[in-house]
Amino acid sequence: MQCQLSAHDDGKHHGLLAELDDFGTALWLRWHGRTEVDLMVLPDCGVVAPGLDGEGCCLFASHTEQHTWEDLLEAASCTN
Ligand SMILES: [Zn+2]
């Protein structure tokens, strides 16, 4: 499992496990070190990139750090 967030300081990592059938939610695994692991259902981040193509963010609502479309170095390959 790989963390989906851009470089961040808070030590809490998030990996997307599955998109859920419920519109706009997904199952996330959150871990902190090796001992703290949580399964969470989180709503999708609704922030869309400004501009005509308006790419959506692949993360969950109120995540820390950048939206995936702000991460210019990595070509986002998300299915949202
Ligand atoms: Zn992380």
Ligand SMILES: [Zn+2]
């Ligand atoms: Zn976002």
